Amino acid sequence: MGLGIAHLLGGVARSISRREATKFYWPTLVWSFLLLILIIQVWWVDFSLSKETQWTLAGFASVLLIPSTLYFMAFLILPESTDMHKTYFENRVWFFALLIAVPVFGSPQQFLVEGHVHKDFDTLVKGLGIAVSAAAIYFDSEKAQKAFAVIGLIFIVSYVLGFFFHLPFAA
Helix, strand or coil, X not given: CHHHHHHHHHHHHHHHHCCCCCECCHHHHHHHHHHHHXXXXXXXXXXXXXXXXXXXXXXXXXXXXXXXXXXXXXXXXXXXXXEHHHHHXXXXXXXXXXXXXXXXXXXXXXXXXXXXXXXXXXXXXXXXXXXXHHHHHHCCCHHXXXXXXXXXXXXXXXXXXXXXXXXXXXX
16 A cells, blocks of 8 residues: 555656646546545555454455555556656556456455455445446546546545544543
C-alpha cells in the first residue's frame, strides 16, 4: 500500500515539476485522489486484521490481492507520460476492470480470513460500485468519462465517510 501511495504522490509531483510539458486531464487527477483515498481506507481496514490469530497461506495471499491491485491501478492512472489525457484513455479499460476486481477480491479474503462472506449494506454498495465501474468501461466518450470522475468522487468519498470514518477511542 505504501508503494501505491508513493507512486501516486511521485506521479503528481513529477507532473507538477514538468508542468510546462504536462498535458493535465482533470479526471486523471480526480481518480488519482480517489485511489489515494481507497489505498488509505484499505490500509485502515486491514489494520483490524492484526487481531486475527489463525492464518493460512491462502488467507494471507488473499489479503495481498487488494493492495497489489491498487498499486497496479496507481501505475495505470499516473504512468510516466506527460500526456494525462492520452494515457487515461489508453489505460481506462484496465483501470476500471481492476477497480471492479477490488471488491470482488474482498469476498474470498473475507471467506479465507474470517470464515464467511459478509451479506450486508456494505456488500450492496460495493455491487453498485462494480456497476458504475462497468459503465465507465462501456461508455468511452470524453463527456461520459468526466461524468464518471464526478460520480466516482461523490460515490467513493460518501462510501468512505459513511462506513469507515471513525477512530476507536481507548476506554
